[in-house]
Amino acid sequence: MSAYKEIAWNGLWKQNSILAQLLGLCPLLAVSTTLVNAVSLGLATILVMMLANFAISALRALIPYEIRIPVFILIIAALVTVVDLAFNAFLHDLYLVLGIFIPLIVTNCIVLARVEAFAAKNGLRASTFDGLMMGVGFVWVIGLLGAVREFIGQGTIFSGIEMIFPTLSGIQVLPEDYPGFLIAILPPGAFFVLALLIAGRNWLEARANRRLLEKRLHEHPPVAPATA
């Protein structure tokens, strides 16, 4: 596997920030009430992770090891502030939708974790790509979580899309008189759905491992120990 393929695979699945590293759960659980909210936060997170990984990879030779964490936090907080202001000024319509999520990204420890584990040790291009892939891995899981919670909780999908694309509107999947299932939208519901997703990932991983093992056993059957 080439280095970039491995970075992509780590971000999307193997080291997935939510399913494997269980990082950044605070904004994750707070915002994943609907698909649109979840994906919006995820897109803002991708942007910040790419910027943070890029900046720290570029500056890594200048940062003394002893004070790297405060410097990382300083850089991440500054970048988030700059992104927040720039969105507000230049993409105001989008800011009205995403604006509340951008400051939340500072609380997402996945950004600091990737900077520390990857960008501080790797080159510019690989680091930026790692930020992108970790971000995409975050988006697909938080999006799935948001879609499941929205579907169970309100019986809709894509509700709130009109905030981003005024011509579209949410789809009522379940009958109009669906009473809703509030717990899916409240924080405990986020934990339930997240637990199911993690269990599903572990099950898939365990199955893949068992198949690999069976294949190996098939190819190289164990030699029966010689009887003394």
Add this chain to the structure above:
Amino acid sequence: MSDPLEIARRESSVLRISVRTAAIMLGFTLVFTALMAGTYKLTEPLVAASAAAEKLRLIGEVLPPALHDNDVMADAIILPPQKVLGTDDDSRVWRARKAGQPVALVFEAAARDGYSGRIGLILAVAADGRLLALRVTSHKETPGLGDYIDPKKDRNKTRPWITQFNGLGLTQVPRDKWRVKKDGGRFDQMSGATISARAVTNASGRALAWAVENRDQLFALPANSRHADEGAKQ
């Protein structure tokens, strides 16, 4: 090892490293603070312009443009924090006039007793004491349950919950009936989410009574002047 010269040398090198590290930290802080300050300065006029446009849009939602002919954004007074309105910071009261005659007051208020946190409101109160309309500007009520106070989230699109206040004043609905039905008042609430409706209803009643009481003074003050503080009024 107990050679005093050696100890002194080691201490000075520890000191040197500390100073160097601190200087680097300071350097990073300066550079990134400058970056933030620069972006802030650069974006400030654009941000202020979009905030003003956003305010204008909100005012337009509660105040039909046909009712007035003055520049509402320019004809504003500054209001210090008012306990009865639930405001923490300076806010503005915009005055709508037609041919110089007072038409309506538009101002912001907040309910602090929502289900989760502060509910921001904007109200337009006509000069005759009727509430023209109100809107929720910000809230954190439960999605799908308490968020019907915002007409964009209300499932009843033809007659959203928040519109039942339109056109009513304290002469039509007495002050002690300006409550949700569950509290013996006049206004509907949705079962299972009374708290959100109660918070908005009570806050709008308080704000309406305040506007009616201070109406003449609010219309009379010159534009961009400051309304007397709560304490100074006594």
